[in-house]
Every structure is written in C-alpha cells, then in structure tokens.
Amino acid sequence: xxxxxxxxxxxxxxxxxxxxxxxxxxxxxxxxxxxxxxxxxxxxxxxxxxxxxxxxxxxxxxxxxxxxxxxxxxxxxxxxxxxxxxxxxxxxxxxxxxxxxxxxxxxxxxxxxxxxxxxxxxxxxxxxxxxxxxxxxxxxxxxxxxxxxxxxxxxxxxxxxxxxxxxxxxxxxxxxxxxxxxxxxxxxxxxxxxxxxxxxxxxxxxxxxxxxxxxxxxxxxxxxxxxxxxxxxxxxxxxxxxxxxxxxxxxxxxxxxxxxxxxxxxxxxxxxxxxxxxxxxxxxxxxxxxxxxxxxxxxxxxxxxxxxxxxxxxxxxxxxxxxxxxxxxxxxxxxxxxxxxxxxxxxxxxxxxxxxxxxxxxxxxxxxxxxxxxxxxxxxxxxxxxxxxxxxxxxxxxxxxxxxxxxxxxxxxxxxxxxxxxxxxxxxxxxxxxxxxxxxxxxxxxxxxxxxxxxxxxxxxxxxxxxxxxxxxxxxxxxxxxxxxxxxxxxxxxxxxxxxxxxxxxxxxxxxxxxxxxxxxxxxxxxxx
Numbered sequence: 001x002x003x004x005x006x007x008x009x010x011x012x013x014x015x016x017x018x019x020x021x022x023x024x025x026x027x028x029x030x031x032x033x034x035x036x037x038x039x040x041x042x043x044x045x046x047x048x049x050x051x052x053x054x055x056x057x058x059x060x061x062x063x064x065x066x067x068x069x070x071x072x073x074x075x076x077x078x079x080x081x082x083x084x085x086x087x088x089x090x091x092x093x094x095x096x097x098x099x100x101x102x103x104x105x106x107x108x109x110x111x112x113x114x115x116x117x118x119x120x121x122x123x124x125x126x127x128x129x130x131x132x133x134x135x136x137x138x139x140x141x142x143x144x145x146x147x148x149x150x151x152x153x154x155x156x157x158x159x160x161x162x163x164x165x166x167x168x169x170x171x172x173x174x175x176x177x178x179x180x181x182x183x184x185x186x187x188x189x190x191x192x193x194x195x196x197x198x199x200x201x202x203x204x205x206x207x208x209x210x211x212x213x214x215x216x217x218x219x220x221x222x223x224x225x226x227x228x229x230x231x232x233x234x235x236x237x238x239x240x241x242x243x244x245x246x247x248x249x250x251x252x253x254x255x256x257x258x259x260x261x262x263x264x265x266x267x268x269x270x271x272x273x274x275x276x277x278x279x280x281x282x283x284x285x286x287x288x289x290x291x292x293x294x295x296x297x298x299x300x301x302x303x304x305x306x307x308x309x310x311x312x313x314x315x316x317x318x319x320x321x322x323x324x325x326x327x328x329x330x331x332x333x334x335x336x337x338x339x340x341x342x343x344x345x346x347x348x349x350x351x352x353x354x355x356x357x358x359x360x361x362x363x364x365x366x367x368x369x370x371x372x373x374x375x376x377x378x379x380x381x382x383x384x385x386x387x388x389x390x391x392x393x394x395x396x397x398x399x400x401x402x403x404x405x406x407x408x409x410x411x412x413x414x415x416x417x418x419x420x421x422x423x424x425x426x427x428x429x430x431x432x433x434x435x436x437x438x439x440x441x442x443x444x445x446x447x448x449x450x451x452x453x454x455x456x457x458x459x460x461x462x463x464x465x466x467x468x469x470x471x472x473x474x475x476x477x478x479x480x481x482x483x484x485x486x487x488x489x490x491x492x493x494x495x496x497x498x499x500x501x502x503x504x505x506x507x508x509x510x511x512x513x514x515x516x517x518x519x520x521x522x523x524x525x526x527x528x529x
Contacts, residue, residue, distance in 0.1 A: 009091070009092065009095050010095075010154060010156075010184075012095075012099075013095050013098060013099060013104070013124065013156075014106055014122075014124065016099060016104065018101070018102060018103050018104065019103075019104045019105070019106055019124075020103060020104070020105045020106065020128075020131075021106045021108075022106065022107060022108055022141075022146065023105065023131070025132065025135065025136075025291070025292040026292075028105070028128055028129075028131060028132040028135065029046060029132070029291075029292065031103075031105070031128035032046055032048075032128045032129045032132065035103075035128055037127055037128055037129045038129050038294075039300070039305070040305065041295065041300060041305050041306070041307055042304060042305040042306045042307075043289050043290050043291075043293070043307065044290045044291030044292070044293070045289050045290060045291070045292070045293040045294065045295050045307075045320070045322075046129060046132065046292075046293070046294050046295065047294075047295040047298055047300055047307070048129045048294065048295070048296060049191075049296075049297055049314065050190075050191040050192045050193070050296055050297055051190075051191045053174065053190040053191065053192045054192065054296075054297050054314060054315035054317055055192060055194070055315070055317050056192065056194055056195060056198060056397070057172075057174045057176065057190055057192070057195070058078070058397050059171055059172070060170065060171055060172055060174040060175055060176055060189070060190075061080065061176040061177075061178075061199075061202075061397075062080045062081065062082035062170070062175070062176070062177050062178070063079050063080070063081060063082070063177075063178045063179075063180070063400065064081075064082055064083070064084055064087045064177065064178065064179040064180070064181065064182075065081040065082065065083060065084075066084055066179075066180075066181045067181075068180055068181045069180045069181070069206075069400075072206075072400075072401065073206075073400050073401070074399070074400065074401055074402040074403070078396055078397060078399070079400055082169055082170075082177060083169070084179075084181075086168060086169035087177055087179055087182075087186070089168070090163060090168045090169075090170075090175065090177070090186065090188075091156075091177075091184065091186055093161070093168075094156060094158045094161055094186060094188055095156070097158060097161045098124070098126060098156070098158055098161075101126060103128075104124060104125065104126065105124070105125045105126075105127070105128050105130075105131035106122065106123070106124050106125075106131075107122070107123040107125070107131055107134045107135050107138070107140075108120070108121070108122050108123075108141050108146060108149050108151065109121060109123075109134075109135070109138045109139050109140045109141045109268070110138065110139040110141065110268075111138060111139070111200050111201075111203075111204055111266050111267070112139070112204070112257065112264060112265075112266055113139060113252075113264045113265045113266075113268070113333045113334035113335050114257065114259060114261070114264035114333075114335050116259070116261075117208065117211060117213055117257060117259060117264065118139070119152045119153060119200075119203070119204060119207065120141075120149055120150055120151050120152045120153075121138060121151060121152065121153050121154070121155065121200060122151035122153070122154040122155070123138070123154075123155040123157070123196065124154065124155065124156050124157065125157050126157060126158050126159055126160060126161075127157075127159060127191070129193075129294060130157055130159070130191075130193050130196065132292070132294055133193040133196065133197075133294050133321050134155075134196055136268075136269040136292065136293065136294060136321050136322055136323045137196075137197050137267055137268065137269040137270075137271060137321055138200070138267060138268050138269070139267070139268035140268065151183075152183060153183045153184070153185065153200070153203055154183065154184050154185070155184075155185045155187065155196055155199065155200065156184065156185070156186050156187070157187045157188075157195075157196055158187070158188045159187070159188065159189070159190055159191040161188040161189065162174075162188065162189045163175050163188060163189055172189070173189040174188070174189035174190045175187070175188050175189055176190075176195050176199055178199060178202065178203065180203075180206065185199045185200070185203070187199065192296075193294070193296060193321070194271065194296075194319070197267070197271060198397075198398055200266075201215075201217075201254075201255045201266060201398050202398045202399075202400060204255070204257070204266055205395075205398055205399050205400055205401065205406075206400040206401065208257050209401060209405055209406070209409065211259075212259070212260060213257045213258065213259045213260075214257065214258040214406060214409040214410060214413060215255075215256075215257050215266070215406070216230065216232065216255070216256050216257070216258060216393075216395075216406075216410075217232065217233075217234075217254070217255060217393065217394050217395030217398060218230045218231055218232040218233070218239065218254075218255075218256055218394070219231040219239040219240060219242070219243035219250075219251075219252060219253045219254060219256075220243065220250075220251035220252055220256050220263050220265070220336070220339075221243045221245055221248040221249060221250050221251055222248060222249050222251060222331055222336045222337075223247070223248050223452065224247070224248075226336075226337060227340040227341070227452070228251070228262070228263055228336050228337050228338065228339045228340055228341075229243075229248070229339060229340065229341045229342070229343065229452055230256070230263070230339045230341070230342045230343065231243050231343050231345055232342070232343065232344050232345060232368070232393075232394040232395075233344065233345030233346065233347075233373065233394055233426075234347075234371070234373045234375070234389075234391055234394055234395070235273070235317075236273060236347060237345040237346060237347045237373055237426055238345050238347075238424075238426040238441075238444065239253060239254060239345060240253040240254065240270060240271075240272040240273065240285065241272075241282055241285070241441070242343075242345070242426075242444065242445070242448055244282065244284040244285055244327065245284075245445075246283070246284065246329065247449075248329070248452075249329045249330055249331045250284075250324070250327050250329065250330045250331065251263060251264075251265050251330075251331050251334050251335075251336050252265030252266070252267055252270075252324070252334050253267075253270040253271070253272065254266075254267065254270070254271060255267055258338075258339070258409075258413060261335075262335065262336055262337040262338050263335070263336050263337070263338070263339060264333075264334060264335045264336075265324075265334030265335075267324075268323060268324055268334075269321060269322055269323045269324055270285075270288070270320075270321070270322055270323075270324065270327070271319060271320075271321050272285050272288075272319065272320045272321075272322075273317065273318065273319060274289070274295070274298060274307075274309050274318050274319060274320045275309065275310075275312060275316050275317075275318050276309060276310055277309040277320075278309070281441060284327055284328070285320070287326075287328075288320075288322045288326035288327050289307075289320045289322055289326075290322075290326060292322070292323070293320060293321060293322040293326065294320070294321040294322075295307060295318070295319070295320055296318060296319040296320075296321070297314040297315050297317070297318050297319070298311075298318045298319075298320075299311035299313055299314060338413075338417040338419075339413075339417065339419050340417075340419060340420065341419065341420050341421075341422070341451060341452050342364070342414070342419050342420070342421045342422070343421075343422050343423075343424050343448065343451065344359075344364075344367055344368065344394065344421070344422070344423045344424065345373075345394075345424050345426055346372055346373045346374075346423065346424070346425050346426070346427060347373050347374045347386070347425075347426050347427035347428075348372070348373070348374060348425045348427035348428060348502075349374035349386035349387075349388060349427055349428055349432060349433040350374075350388065350427075350428070350432050350433075350498045350499070350501070350502045351427065351428035351429055351430065351431050351432045351433070351435070351436045351485065351488075351489070351495075351498070352432075352466075352485055352486075352495060352498050352499035352502055353423070353425040353427070353467065353485065353502070354423075354425060354464060354467070354469055354471040354483065354484065354485055355424065355425050355429065355439055355443065355444070355447060355478075355482060355483060355485070356422055356423070356424050356425070356447040356448075356451065356456070356471065356472065356475070356483070357422065357423045357464070357467075357469035357470060357471045358420070358421075358422055358451075358456060358457075358461070358469075358470050358471075358472075359421045359422065359423055359469070360523065361411070361414055361415070361421070362519045362520050362522070362523035363421075363423075363468070363469070363523040364410075364411075364414060364421040365407060365410070365411050365516075365520045365523065366510070366516075366520050366521075366523040366524050367423055368393055368394070368407055368410055369392055369393070369403055369404075369407050369510070369513050369516065369520075370390055370392070370506060370509060370510060370524075371390055371391040371392045371393055371394045371395070371396060372388075372389075372390050372505075372506065372509075373389060373391065373394070373427075374386035374387060374388055374389065374427060374433070375387045375388075375389045386427075386433050388502070388505060390505075390506075390509040392407075393406045393407060393410075403513075404513070404515055404516075420451070420457070422451045422456070423469065424444065424447060424448060424451075425439065425485075426438075426439055426444050427439060429482060429485060429488045430488040430489060430490075431488075431489060431490075431494075432498055436488070436489075439482075442477070443477070443478045443479075443482060446475060446476060446477035446478050447475050447478060450472075450475050450476060455475075455476070456472050456475070459472045459473065459474055459475075460472070460473045460474065461473060462484065464526075465526060465527075466496075466499045466500060466503055466525060466526060466527045467499070467503060467525045467526065467527075468523075468524075468525060468526040471483055471484065485499075486499075499527075500527050500529075502525075503524075503525035503526075503527040503528075503529075504527075504528075504529055506524050506525050507524060507525065507528060507529070510524055
C-alpha cells in the first residue's frame with residue numbers, strides 16, 4: 001500500500017487539468033509532432049533521440065531500503081540501497097517540478113498477459129514520446145478495464161529533472177529509484193526510454209517468484225505443434241531476432257513468466273535492436289516498424305525520411321519499439337504451454353565457444369547461474385566494444401532477489417517438464433573480436449531450427465576438451481568446420497590460449513555461488529588451470 005502522503009502527491013499530480021490521460025496512438029503522434037519531440041519517418045514511425053544517454057544507467061539504479069523488502073533483496077552493486085528519506089525528498093521535488101509543466105501524459109495498463117498474474121501499472125511521463133513508448137511496450141487496458149483499474153505500481157518519469165548527488169544521495173544527475181513499499185518508480189536525468197521498461201521488469205522479478213512464477217529475461221515462441229521455446233540472453237545476443245521466426249508464432253521478445261500453467265509474456269510489445277536491420281535478414285522486425293512505432297536514436301535521410309539502420313553515428317544501441325500486433329504470426333493472448341526447448345544465447349567475443357552445444361541438466365544450471373556473454377557496444381553507458389561479462393540468470397541487472405532463487409525454480413521446472421537445453425553462441429568465429437567475424441545469422445537460424453525440431457537429439461557429437469560440451473558434428477545448412485570453433489581459427493595455439501582464459505573466467509566467477517551443489521560445480525569447463 002502507498003502511504004497517504006505519497007498517494008495524495010500522486011493524486012494531486014494526475015488530477016492536474018493538463019494531464020493527458022490514455023491518449024490513442026494517433027493523438028500521441030500528433031502531440032509528439034506538435035511539441036517537436038520527434039520526427040515522422042517514411043514508415044509512419046516516430047523517431048526520437050535520447051540525448052547523451054543512449055543506453056541504460058545501471059550505476060544510477062537504487063532500491064529503497066525499508067522494512068518491507070530489506071530481508072529479501074540481494075543487496076550489492078546491482079541492487080544499491082537508498083534510504084526512505086532521500087527517496088521522499090527527491091520524489092517531492094520531482095512532483096513539484098512536473099506540476100509546473102504545460103502538459104503531462106498518463107498511461108494505464110498492465111504488465112503480464114496472464115490475467116491471473118498481471119500487475120496493473122500507471123506511467124506518468126513528461127514527454128509524449130515516452131508515453132507512446134509505454135503504450136506500445138506494455139499491455140493497454142480497454143475501456144471496461146480502465147473503470148476498475150487500480151495501479152499496483154506507478155512510474156513517474158521526469159527526464160529533464162536532474163538530481164544533485166551531494167544533496168539527493170544519488171551517484172549522478174540520473175536516477176532510477178524503486179520503492180516496493182510505496183509502489184513507485186521514480187526516473188529522472190535520462191531520456192533513454194528503456195529505463196521505463198526495465199524498471200517494471202525488475203519489479204515483476206520481485207513480485208512473481210512470491211507467487212510461484214519464474215520471471216525470466218527471455219524471448220519465447222511456439223511451433224505449429226504447440227511446442228514452446230525459450231531464448232535466454234542479454235541485450236544484443238539475438239533474443240528478438242531468433243524468436244521472430246516465420247514458422248513459429250511469437251509469444252514475446254524479452255520478458256516472460258513461467259507459471260504452473262505455462263509461459264506468458266510480461267509485455268505487450270517488442271523493443272528490438274535495429275543496428276544493421278534489413279528486410280532481407282529480419283523481415284518480421286523490419287515490417288513491424290510502422291505507424292505508431294518508436295525509433296530511438298536511428299539516423300535518417302532528412303529529405304526522404306527513410307531510416308538508415310546501418311548508421312551508428314549516435315549509438316550502436318539503436319532501438320525500435322512496436323506493439324506485438326505489428327507482427328503477423330503471434331499468440332493472442334501472449335500465453336502458451338510449458339517449454340519443450342530452452343536456448344541460452346551468448347555473444348562470445350573470445351570466439352572460442354561452440355556455436356551450439358546440448359547441455360545436461362547440471363550444465364544448464366551452471367551456465368544459467370553464470371550467464372556468460374559479451375556486453376555489446378551501446379547497451380550501457382561507457383561500453384564501446386564487447387566486454388566479457390557474467391550476468392547471473394542472463395539478467396542480473398534486473399534481479400532484485402538472489403540468483404539462486406531463480407536458478408532453483410528453473411532447475412525444478414526442467415526436471416518437471418523434461419525440457420531440452422542448448423547453449424548457442426551468436427558471437428565470434430574464426431578468431432576473437434577484432435580478428436574473427438560474427439557468426440552468420442543464417443547458420444544460427446539453422447542450428448536453432450535443428451534444435452527445436454529435435455534433430456540434434458540423436459546426431460553424432462564430439463566432446464569439447466576444454467569446456468566439456470557435447471557439440472554436434474553435423475547440422476543441416478551449416479558447414480561442418482563451423483561447428484568446432486578451433487577448426488575456424490588459423491592459429492590453433494592462439495585458440496587454445498583464449499579458450500583456457502575463458503574457462504578460468506568461468507571458474508573464477510562461479511566461486512561466488514557457494515551454495516551450488518558439487519554436481520553443478522563439476523558441470524563447468526573441464527580445464528581448471
């Protein structure tokens with residue numbers, strides 16, 4: 001429950017006569033153009049820029065430490081604590097700041113496609129284009145639902161309000177503050193719209209496990225026979241691209257819950273990376289970007305207004321936000337059964353991990369807890385080239401609870417539903433970053449297709465002597481030499497050196513999981529120095 005003071009402040013703000021409530025897409029587009037917040041593209045999409053912050057600001061995210069959550073949050077560098085007094089003071093400043101604006105924009109809807117587990121949300125924006133973003137990314141409430149809509153969480157977004165770290169207790173002018181007690185998310189000092197989406201996801205990662213639902217940073221789709229697939233991975237590893245499959249219906253591209261009844265999408269839209277996007281390579285995403293969609297930091301031709309997805313002069317983290325209904329073959333509502341196949345995606349910048357490997361249950365648990373990938377350029381402030389990183393459960397920045405909470409739930413579900421698990425490397429081959437090349441999307445699609453169709457369950461495999469993976473010797477549509485990474489390197493000794501370095505990074509990272517069983521510990525790389 002919100003405190004009386006917080007509720008009155010919110011009510012005072014949203015009752016302001018200039019708050020525009022639940023505007024339609026067309027109305028929001030008009031507002032954006034009238035207010036000169038964005039530009040209309042040839043596709044009908046709105047293009048907007050996010051200023052100096054073109055990615056998330058993880059160092060500026062805090063959780064309010066109070067009696068309701070202090071014994072449950074996994075406090076540390078990811079979940080930084082801020083005290084209630086600091087939150088309340090900054091909250092009042094932001095509310096008073098927003099009250100002076102000529103217009104504000106309110107969206108009411110839901111997070112969670114399964115009505116049994118959905119969270120009613122309210123988003124209050126300083127910018128019309130941020131409100132359009134929220135409308136496209138979350139699940140809208142219909143007229144009947146609006147009559148009884150009682151927000152379980154409220155996002156207050158004031159991108160032009162800058163904090164004073166010395167006074168406000170923040171790390172910089174930017175702040176993303178979550179209060180579970182007051183059920184408020186306060187965002188300021190950044191125009192990057194992704195903070196709105198990810199803050200709600202973090203909240204769901206706190207609330208859903210309390211209801212025996214595994215919250216997951218993954219995309220999901222379903223085949224013609226009803227078989228469900230999950231794709232775990234951090235930003236830029238291919239979740240959106242690989243789940244957008246013309247032969248399978250999309251459940252969602254980024255955030256899901258796995259309940260006792262099956263899988264459901266947390267969102268109502270997609271937030272796709274669109275660097276080097278083309279109709280030929282990714283037709284579903286390309287064609288989904290039309291009227292009402294939002295393009296973030298995408299460069300365009302000033303005369304034709306045609307987006308140039310290859311231009312990264314602002315950032316490599318160019319984005320497109322669009323509603324699920326813009327994709328032709330989707331599941332409506334975004335709910336399906338239990339997963340048959342689980343795929344862990346990694347963009348390995350060392351170029352040493354196999355492009356696809358079938359994991360035992362113990363290996364699956366090890367690599368879920370490890371969450372290895374290379375953080376790609378642009379997804380966070382200051383990241384300009386791939387950096388090796390370990391992000392527990394492939395989503396550590398968004399996990400308020402200890403990783404073991406989510407891992408334990410995943411292991412139980414793999415056992416219960418006998419899901420097959422694969423590790424797929426969408427990163428580099430033929431050498432590390434700067435020497436080798438990124439894995440061809442056509443090869444990755446072929447390998448994923450083979451995994452989903454069960455074609456890899458009986459094929460001949462070879463055991464990787466450094467990482468211990470069983471890797472297939474043959475996959476239709478993929479040259480055999482690509483399947484064994486060492487074969488793609490000219491300098492075999494250099495491969496061994498880099499692979500052993502990566503193996504030791506796995507071992508050193510896993511030391512922090514002191515409660516992991518011996519079986520899971522032994523499921524890591526065979527090479528131990």
